[in-house]
Amino acid sequence: MNALQTAWRQALETAQKTGRRAVRMAQTTGRRAAEAAKTTGRHAVVKRAKRLASAAFHYLVLLSLSYVFLFPLFYMLSKSMMQTWDVADATVQWIPKKLDFANYAAAFRALNYWQGFANSVIEAVGSGLLQMVSCAIVGYGFARYRFPGHGLFLSLVVFTFLVPPQSIVVPLFIFFSDLGWIDTHLPFMVPSLFGHGLKGALFVLIFIQFFRRMPGVLEEAARIDGAGALRTFWAIMFPLARPAMLVVFLFSFVWHWNDIFEPSLYLRVPTYYNLAQRMAVFFGDANLAMQQMAMQTSADVIGVAPTTMNQMMAAMVLTVLPILLVYLVLQRYFVESVERTGIAGE
C-alpha cells in the first residue's frame, strides 16, 4: 500500500514536472519565436536599407559617368552660342546672355555646309547601305554553307580585320588613281559593294554571328516549298536580319561620317570634301588666323580669338548634329538590336 502510494506520488510528481517543463518549454519557444520575429523584422529593414544604399550608389556612379560623356556635348553647345561679350564676361559660365546664332552663320558659310553635307550623305549613306547588303550576303554564305576552303576564307576575314589600313594605303591609292577614281565617291562605294571598305570585315563577322544563331527550320521549309538558294536568302533570311542590319548600318554610317583618313586621300578637291574634312580645314585656317593675330596685335586678341574658337565649336556642332539626330531616332532600336545580334560572339 505504502509502496503503491509512493509510486503514485512519484508518478504524479513526474507528470507535474513534465507538465511544468512543457509549459516552460512552450513559453520559451514562444518567447524565442517572438524574438526571432523581431530580429527578422530588423533584418528586413537592414536589408532594405542596404538595397536602397546600393541603388543610390548605383545611380550616383551612373550619373557621374553620364556627366563625363555628356560634358563635351554641353560644352560644345554652350561655347558655340557664346559671343565676344559672353567670353569677356566672367559671370557667364554656361548660358550666354543673349540667343545669337552669329557663330553658326559664320561656321555655316566657312564650311559651305550644304555641299559638304551632300558629300557626307552620299558617302556615309551610300557606303553604309552597300556594306549592309553585301556583308549580309557574305555573312550568310559563311554561316550557312560548308565548302572546301571555308576555314581558310574565314581566317582571311579575320586577317582583313587585323591589317591596318595604312600598310596598304599606297598601292590602293595608285590603284584608284590608275582607274581615275580620285575625286569621286567610287573609292568608298566599290569596296563597300564587295563587303570591304571601312571595317567591312568586322561587319561580315557580325552577320556571321547573327545568321549562325537563326534556326534552320525556316530555310528548310522554304527549300521544301521549292525556293532556290537566292530566293530563300532574299525572301526569308534577309528580312529577318533586321537587327543585325540596323547595327551594321548605324556603325558604318557613323564611321564613314566621321572618317577623315580615307577621304583625305581620295578626295583632294575642296568641292568634294565631306563635312569632317571641311571642319578640319576650317580648324586649320582658324588656328592659323589666331596665331597671326597673336603675333600682330595683342589688344584685339582677347576679343577676337575666343570668337574664332566659338565659331570652331559651332562648326563642330554642325558636323555632329546629323549623326546625333540619327542616333536619337535609332537609339532605342540600336541598343535592343545589339543584344539580339549576338555581336559578342560565342
Add this chain to the structure above:
Amino acid sequence: MRRFRLSMRVRHYLEGYGFVSLWIIGFFLFMAVPLGRSLYFSFHKLTMSQHGLVATYVGGDHYRAAFVTDVHFLPLLRDTMVTMLTNVPLILVFSMFSALLLNRRAVGRILFRGIFFLPVIIASGAVLRKLLELGAGQLPIFRDYDLFNLLRRFIPGQVLLPLLEFADSLTLVMWDAGVQTLIFLAGLQTISPQLYEAARCDGATAWESFWKITFPMILPMVFVNVLYSLVNSFTKTDNRVMDHILNVVFRNNDFGYGSAIGWMYFLLIAVVLGLVFALFRKSLANVEGRGGA
C-alpha cells in the same frame, strides 16, 4: 533540253561559293593585291616619270633607313606601344565596369544606355580630337570649385599634377570604351540568371559569383575586346605612326619608304596580336575544359 544535273553536295558548295565569292573577289582586289604590291614597293625606289611610276630595286635600304636615318619613326613607335599598353587594360576594365552597371535592372536604364553609347557615335574620328584640343576633354571639376587648391593642401604639386593629367587621360579612355562596353553588355545578357540563383542558394557572395560565374562566362568577350581595342588603338586616326606614314607618302611622295614602314608597323601589330592569341588560347581552352568536366 536536258537539264544539267549536279549532285546535292556540289550544289551546296556552289551555292556557298556564290554567296562568299563577292567577298573573295573584293579580298583580292582590295586586300591581297595591294598588300603584295606594298611589299614589292617597300624594296624599291619609286620615281614619277612620264610613263607613270618607275621602280628600281634598292633591297633592304628602306628598312635600314627606318632605324638609321629616320629620327621620328622609332620614338613614334615607342609612344604608340606605350599608349597601347596603358590604355588597353584601362579600356577593358572600364568597359567591363560600365557594362556591369548598365546590365543591372534599374529605372532609366534605356536612357543611361543611350548616354553611354554616345562615344560610339561621336568619338570615332576628327570631332573628338578637336574637342580635346580645345579643352573639352578636361573635366572642369578639378579646376573649378577650388578643388585643385584644396587638394594641394594635402598632396604636393609634383604628385598632384601628374595625377590630374592621368584623370584627364582617363576621360579619353572612357570615350574610347564605347564599342567594348557594347560587346560586354551583349555578352552579359547571354549568361543565364539560373547560374546566379544557384550560386546564391549555395551562399556565394556577389564578389564570388562575379569571379566564378560572370568572369569565366565573359572571357570570350574579353578576348574579342582585347583584339578590338588593340586593332583600334593601332589604326585610330589620332595614331601618330599613321600620321607619320601619311606624311612620308603624301608630303614627301616617298611611296617606297612609306610602304616599308607600313609593313614594319604591320609586322609589329601581328606580333602583338600573336601574343594575345597565344595567351588567350590557353585560358579559353581552360574554360572549355572546366565546362566539360
